[in-house]
Amino acid sequence: MPWLDWLSLFVRWFHVIAGVAWIGASFYFIWLDNSLETPPEWKKKQGIKGDLWAVHGGGFYEVAKYAYGPQTMPKTLHWFKWEAYSTWLSGIALLIIVYYFAAAAYLIDPAVKSMSEAEAILRGIALIAGGAIIYETACRTKLANYPKVFAIALVVMLVVVSYLATHWFSGRGAYIHVGALIGTIMVANVWLNIMPAQRKMVNAVANQQPIDPAWGAGAKLRSVHNNYLTLPILFIMISNHYPMTYQHPQNWLVLVALMAVAAWIRHFFNLRHVGKVKPSILISGAIGMLAIALWVSWPRTAPVVTAHSESNAAAETTEPTNAQPQPVTELDKQIMALVETHCQGCHASSPTDDIFRVAPLGVKFDNWEQVTRQAPQIIHRTTVTRDMPFLNKSNMTDEERAVIASWAQQ
Numbered sequence: 001m002p003w004l005d006w007l008s009l010f011v012r013w014f015h016v017i018a019g020v021a022w023i024g025a026s027f028y029f030i031w032l033d034n035s036l037e038t039p040p041e042w043k044k045k046q047g048i049k050g051d052l053w054a055v056h057g058g059g060f061y062e063v064a065k066y067a068y069g070p071q072t073m074p075k076t077l078h079w080f081k082w083e084a085y086s087t088w089l090s091g092i093a094l095l096i097i098v099y100y101f102a103a104a105a106y107l108i109d110p111a112v113k114s115m116s117e118a119e120a121i122l123r124g125i126a127l128i129a130g131g132a133i134i135y136e137t138a139c140r141t142k143l144a145n146y147p148k149v150f151a152i153a154l155v156v157m158l159v160v161v162s163y164l165a166t167h168w169f170s171g172r173g174a175y176i177h178v179g180a181l182i183g184t185i186m187v188a189n190v191w192l193n194i195m196p197a198q199r200k201m202v203n204a205v206a207n208q209q210p211i212d213p214a215w216g217a218g219a220k221l222r223s224v225h226n227n228y229l230t231l232p233i234l235f236i237m238i239s240n241h242y243p244m245t246y247q248h249p250q251n252w253l254v255l256v257a258l259m260a261v262a263a264w265i266r267h268f269f270n271l272r273h274v275g276k277v278k279p280s281i282l283i284s285g286a287i288g289m290l291a292i293a294l295w296v297s298w299p300r301t302a303p304v305v306t307a308h309s310e311s312n313a314a315a316e317t318t319e320p321t322n323a324q325p326q327p328v329t330e331l332d333k334q335i336m337a338l339v340e341t342h343c344q345g346c347h348a349s350s351p352t353d354d355i356f357r358v359a360p361l362g363v364k365f366d367n368w369e370q371v372t373r374q375a376p377q378i379i380h381r382t383t384v385t386r387d388m389p390f391l392n393k394s395n396m397t398d399e400e401r402a403v404i405a406s407w408a409q410q
Contacts, residue, residue, distance in 0.1 A: 004097065004101065005380075005385070007097060008094065008097050008098060011090055011093050011094050011097060012094055014086075014090045015087065015090035015091050015093075015094055016237075018083060018086040018087040018090055019087045019091075019234075019237065021083040021087075022083035022084050022086075022087045023230050023234065025080050025083055026223070026226055026227055026230055027227070027230070029080075029223070030223065030224070030227045030270060030273065031273050032052070032063065033065075033220075034270065034273035034274045035052050035273055035274075036049070036050030036051060036052055036063075036065055037050060037051065037052055038050065039051045039064070043064065047066050047067055047068055047069075047070075047071075048064045048065065048066055048067070049065050049066060049067035050064070050065045051063060051064040051065070068205065068211060069201070069202075069204075069205030069211075070205070073202070073205060073206045077202070079195075079198070081190060081191075081195055084186070084187045084190040084191075085187065085190075085191070087183070087187070088183055088184065088186075088187035091180065091183050092180070095124075095176065095177075095180055099124070099173055099176060100121050100124070102376070102377075103117040103120050103121055104117055104373050105363075105373060105374050105376070105377055106170065106172060106173055106361075107120045107121075107124065107169050107170060107173040108120050108169070108170065108173075109169065109170035109171070109173075109362070110369070112166075112167065112168070112169065112170060113167065113168055113169075115168075120168070120169065120173075123168050123169075124169070124173075124177050124180075127161060127164065127165060127168075127177055127181060128177060128180050128181045128184055129184075131157065131161050131181040131184075131185070132181060132184045132185050132188055134157060135154070135157065135185050135188075136185075136188060136192065138150065138153060138154075139193070139221075139222070144221065147221075154225075155256075155260065158178070158182075158256065158259065159252075159256050161178055161181060162174070162178050162252040162255045162256050163252045165177045165178055165252070166246075166251050166252040166255075167252075170246075170362055171243070171245075171246030171247050171248075171251045171362050172239075172240050172243070172246050172361060172362045174246065174251065174252070174255075175236055175239045175240070175245075175246045175251075175255060176236065176239075176240065178236060178255060179233055179236030179237060179239075182229050182232060182233045182236070183233055185225075185229070186225075186226045186229055186233070189222035189223070189225060189226055190222075190226075193218055193219060193222045194219045194222050194223060197215040197216065197218055197219040198215075198219065200212070200215050201215055201216065227266065227270065228263045228266055228267070228270075229263070230266065231262035231263060231265065231266050232258070232259035232262045232263060234262075235258055235259070235262055236255075239255075240361060243358045243359060243360060243361060243362050244296055244297060244357070244358045245258070245296060246362060247358050247359065247362050248296055254292065254295075254296055257288075257292050258289075258292060260288075261285055261288040261289055261292065264281060264284070264285050264288070265281070265282065265285035267281060268281040268282045268285065324367045324368065324369055325367075325368050325369045325372070326368055327368050331403075331406065331407055331410065332368070332407075334403055335371065335403070335404065335407050336368055336371060338396075338400055338403065338404065339365045339371055339378070341394060342389045342394040342396045342400070343365050343378070343388075343389065344365055344366070345393075345394065346359065346360055346389075346390065347359050347360065347363050347364050347365045348364055348365065348366055349364055349366050353393075356390075360390075363377070365378075375407075375408075378404065379404055379405070379407065379408040382396065382401055382404050383401050383404055383405045383408065386401070
């Protein structure tokens with residue numbers, strides 16, 4: 001449906017813009033906090049805890065952080081929250097538009113797990129909400145006082161979530177749900193901890209009351225968590241363009257490995273901001289990324305077909321109860337023939353195209369059941385947007401597109 005494509009475009013565009021603003025702010029403030037230097041004595045007497053000088057846009061900037069707060073609360077105090085909220089709201093809207101409105105096409109893969117659209121959507125919501133609740137509960141326990149132990153626990157949770165998601169949904173749908181969980185955790189950190197702590201601090205300073213150090217410590221902890229999660233979530237945001245990752249037989253392990261290495265690389269920059277330069281982290285991170293790329297792209301040998309397995313395969317093809325649904329009408333047979341000619345070169349379990357070695361977006365047309373499940377997308381992309389076949393490499397004619405259009409009418 002064209003209107004849904006336009007809605008998806010605008011929401012996706014807004015989501016990217018909001019995400020750039022949020023992650024950019026996260027990077028900046030972590031850098032800012034880690035780059036503050038001890039101020040001169042006369043600034044300390046004014047209550048300044050740390051400061052720095054910067055140059056940008058043709059001017060000099062002096063930034064100061066107060067140990068307590070200004071003597072008089074300024075009339076205009078800038079808050080940074082809507083970048084986070086708008087990123088999450090647009091991301092959830094995009095999840096609904098792309099993966100829930102078209103769950104049969106993009107969320108459900110019968111080869112992974114057969115389920116109804118309603119069940120798939122409920123599982124997706126439960127995965128996101130359940131993971132966020134577990135994280136928030138852990139943050140409110142004594143476990144949060146041990147950063148390294150907490151980090152290990154968080155990694156374990158993401159491993160479990162990644163495994164579950166990839167064994168419930170299509171690879172593409174699984175990755176995006178893990179990303180939605182991480183995004184929910186990050187925005188919950190802002191909404192439930194960082195913003196309330198800042199409000200308490202502002203009110204205390206305005207009323208000349210003492211500041212509880214726990215407010216700042218808790219907010220700082222959540223900010224650090226968000227900072228380490230930025231690179232993993234950025235990968236997930238673009239992962240739907242790279243099916244070699246989410247279509248891999250161990251796609252959950254690929255996702256976990258990429259997230260772990262990305263967070264490790266982020267650690268290098270966080271240390272660098274406080275003057276600790278450790279090239280070994282960056283080098284090991286690059287080696288890790290290379291190792292993942294080699295592992296994922298290494299040619300896999302085809303399964304050996306024995307006489308026994310051939311006889312079993314023959315038996316399966318003659319067994320009516322196990323047979324795949326087949327085209328029924330003459331038009332159905334025409335459509336299947338067109339798909340085999342123009343689509344299966346790319347969209348198959350083993351593509352024969354010279355460029356696409358993995359089915360783009362994980363969409364496969366190996367059999368009639370898969371074709372009928374993807375019917376709305378096939379019709380739309382071949383008769384409305386007409387961008388498929390890709391670059392019309394197979395030379396689909398207008399007459400053939402008209403056959404698909406007549407299929408749509410039925």
